[in-house]
Amino acid sequence: MRPRALVRSIVDASELGEDGVLALISDVLTSAPTTIVGPGDDCAVLEVTGPVVATTDVLVEGEHFVQDWSSPYDIGERAAAQNLADVAAMGAHPSALVVGMALPGHAAGEWVRECARGLADRARAIGAGIEGGDLTRSRGGIVISVTALGDLRGRTPVLRSGARVGDAIVIAGTLGMSRTGFELYDAGRMTPTGLAEEATSEKPVRELAEACAAVFRAPNPPLHTAIGAAARLHAMMDVSDGLARDCQRIARASGVSMCLDSTLLAPDCQRVAPLDELCRSTAWSRVLRGGEDHAFVATCAPDAIPTGFRIIGSVESASGIDVSVDSQPLTGPLGWESLA
Template identity: 30%
Template sequence: MMMLDEFSLIRLFLSEIRAKPCLPLGPSDDACVLGLPSNEVVLTTDSLVEGVHFTRDICSFEDVGYKAVMVNISDISAMGARPLSILISLFLPEGFDKKALLEIARGVSMACESVDCSVCGGNMSRANGGLAISITAVGVLCGDKPILRSGAKPGDLIYVSGYLGSSALGLKLLLRSSNEAMRFGFLVSAFKRPSPRLALSEALSKIEGVHAMIDISDGFLQDLSHILRQSRVGAVIECETLPVHEQALEASRILGVDPFLEALTGGEDYELLVCIAPSFAQGIETLGLKKVGVITERENQIVLLREGKPIALPERTGFRHF
C-alpha cells in the first residue's frame, strides 16, 4: 500500500533527480519559468505504457525511466535541436511502491544527466491500470532552422547512423530467455537504454545539404515512408547496405529470423535516417553514417533491392500499437 500523499511522493521522486538542478521556480509552483537561449523552442511529447511498450519482467523501473526520457530526446535531436529540459507525467498504479518510484527517478535522472537536460516540471496521478510515463521535452535548434521530414529531394542520398534492428532483436531475445539475452549486451542495451545521436544531429544541423531527417523509432521503412510522404518523393534502398551489428547476425540465426527484415521493420533503434544532397555527402561517412539508398521522384514509392533485384516490401513496415 502506498502511504504517502502526492506531495510527499513528488518530493521523494525529486530527491533522486541529480540532473542539472531544476530551475528555482520549478518544483514549488504548478508551472515553471524556463529561460531560453533564443525565442524559439522545440517541443515534443511521447509516452511509455506498461504492457504496450514495456513489461516489468523484461525492463527494470530504472530502464523505463531512462528510456522514457531518451525517446523524447531522440525526437528533439532528429529536428536538429538539442534538449534543454523535460516535464514528466507519471501514472502510478494503486499500491505502486516507493522503491520502484525511486528507480524510475534514477533512470530519468541518469538519462537527463547524460544529455545535460534539466527536469522543470511534472505531475503524478493514480493510474487506472498499469504504470505509464509521459514526457514532454523542450529543446532549442542547433542551427538556423529545423531539419524536417518534408525537405528530401530526388537524388538525395539516404544515410543511417549506427546499426538497425538491434533493439527489436534485443526484445525478441529477452522475451525468449533472459539468460540467453545476457550474451547479447549490445542488442539488449539498444532496447533498454537507447542513446539518441545528439552530437551527430548537431553536426548535421550545420550542413546546408542535409535536407530531411527522422529518428528510427517506428521502424526504418515506416520512418522512411514518413519522409517520402511529407517530401512527396520515393526511395530505392539496397538491403545489403543496411548496417547490422554482428550480434544481430548471430541472434537472428538463433531466433530463426532475417536480420535484414529486422533492420527494415524493427524500430526503436533511435538512430538517424538522413537525406543529403550528393554534393554535400563527401566525407559524411566519417560522422558515423552509412549510405543505404537514394531518393527518387516516384512519390511514396519504396523500391527494395536485394542483390540488385527488387523484392517485395514486408507486410508489416514497423511498430503499430493499435
C-alpha cells in the first residue's frame, strides 16, 4: 500500500483542488527570517530596513520551458533564479518570492510539489522565502509567474543608467552556456539521460554538453558576487536576453557606447566551442547573443574591479553606436526578443 502522501502526489490537480494542492506543497515552502506573516493570510507581511525592489517574470510552457527537457524541480529553480538575478542586479538582497501558477487540470500533484521544492530551495539558498501566491486553472499549458522582492538595506540601487565614460565593462558568471544547452535540446541531441550516444563518444565533449544543458535547465547566477560588489558598480544588469542586447540597454539608458573586446571574451568562446558541430550557431554568436545564463554585466572604475568580476570591454562617449566589438558596430539581432 502506498503512503498517503505519495497517493496524493500522483493525483491530478483538478482532483486535489486548490486547498489540496496547497496542503501538498505547504511543507516545502519556508519563510525568510524577516517575514512577519507568511503564507496562509490574504497578504504576507515582511519586515524591511529601507526601500524595496520588486520584479516579475512569467514562464510559459512551450516558450520558456519544455517538460520533456526539464524536470519540475529544474523549472522551479529556473523560475526562482531569473527573478533573484533581477533583484541582485539592483544591488538588493532578495527577501521574498510570491508565486502564481496556472495549471491544466491534468497536472500531477507530484509535478506541482517538485516545482515548488525547486523554487523554495533556490530562494532559501540566498536567504529568501516563498511568502504566498495564487493557483488557478489553465486551459492550455502551465504558466508560472514569480514576483521577487528585495531589500536594499539602505544602499542606493544600481541602475542601468549609471555607466560612465571611462568605465570598464565587467562580467561575473558564464556566457553562452545556456544557449548552447538550448540548441542541443532543440536539435534533439540531448535526451533525458544525457547527450545522445551518436552525437560524440568523446568524454570531455559529453561532459561539457551536460554542463551546458544543466545551465539551460536551471541557471545558477552568482548572486552573492553581484550583491557584494554593488557598492563599487556604477551600472548593472543580469544577462537574460543576450550580452549584446543587455549592453545595448545599458548604453541607451546611460547615454554612452559599450565597446566589447573580443580578446577578453575569447575564454567564453573557447569554453563552448567544442560543441560547435552539434549546435546551429557559432560559439561567438552564443556568447554574444545567447542569454539566460543570468551572468551579471556591469560597469565600474577600471582600477576598482570587484572580486568575481572580469573586464570584457570599456565604456566610451556616445557615438550613435550602442554596442561595438573591437570598434566595429554589431549588426543583426543582438539577442532574444520576447515578442518577436
